[in-house]
Amino acid sequence: MLSFQKVVCVIVLAVIGMAGLGHSAAVQSRDTEATIIFEPTMYLVYPTDPKRFDSPTSQLEVQRSGNMSILENIAIFENIPATAKTCTLGWAQAAIAERTPFIVDGSGLLGAQQLPRIPEGQINWESIAPIVEEAVAQGDPLLHPDTTSWPDIKLEEKHIAGPVDCAEAIYLKLQVDYRNGDGFVYLGQDSKNGLTITVQG
Numbered sequence: 001m002l003s004f005q006k007v008v009c010v011i012v013l014a015v016i017g018m019a020g021l022g023h024s025a026a027v028q029s030r031d032t033e034a035t036i037i038f039e040p041t042m043y044l045v046y047p048t049d050p051k052r053f054d055s056p057t058s059q060l061e062v063q064r065s066g067n068m069s070i071l072e073n074i075a076i077f078e079n080i081p082a083t084a085k086t087c088t089l090g091w092a093q094a095a096i097a098e099r100t101p102f103i104v105d106g107s108g109l110l111g112a113q114q115l116p117r118i119p120e121g122q123i124n125w126e127s128i129a130p131i132v133e134e135a136v137a138q139g140d141p142l143l144h145p146d147t148t149s150w151p152d153i154k155l156e157e158k159h160i161a162g163p164v165d166c167a168e169a170i171y172l173k174l175q176v177d178y179r180n181g182d183g184f185v186y187l188g189q190d191s192k193n194g195l196t197i198t199v200q201g
């Protein structure tokens with residue numbers, strides 16, 4: 001009787017042990033499935049020149065002067081996996097040998113606003129402004145990545161700005177935030193530098 005109880009006990013422990021192993025393996029594989037997406041399509045938009053339309057560019061380039069936003073960007077990340085559970089906006093700077101041009105003059109505090117969609121046709125300030133107003137009215141997350149002083153750092157760095165809503169396409173508006181005053185930020189983007197969306201799930 002006693003030895004039978006011992007056997008039962010050992011089997012139960014073995015089952016718990018296996019369940020434990022299975023669980024940690026799943027956690028591990030979830031972690032390794034995090035994907036970092038680089039190189040969004042960028043549009044430059046000009047609040048003081050609303051009709052101006054430029055072809056898409058690769059760099060992040062925003063400017064505020066005289067306490068007026070002069071140059072903002074619309075960033076478009078596409079082909080986000082449908083299985084994505086969490087999507088996080090960030091930005092990366094490669095080690096200096098692989099660094100793209102990165103300039104911050106004055107304040108490098110950015111404001112990033114997720115947008116629910118982009119306009120049909122040309123993306124310029126005139127066409128994007130109503131969508132921005134709608135997004136802000138809905139209280140969508142407004143994130144504040146700060147690039148100030150980071151060009152001086154020669155090491156590779158990955159920065160987290162914060163969570164955004166996952167979608168097949170993630171649209172963001174970027175500007176120099178007014179709270180730290182005027183500034184200009186230029187960050188060339190490639191597969192190791194620039195804005196990122198980290199997808200998990």
Ligand SMILES: *[C@@H]1O[C@H](CO)[C@@H](O)[C@H](O)[C@H]1NC(C)=O
Pocket residue numbers: 067178
């Ligand atoms: C700069 O602009 C912001 C936002 O429009 C405003 O709240 C702030 O008072 C202005 N600052 C100065 C110094 O005019």
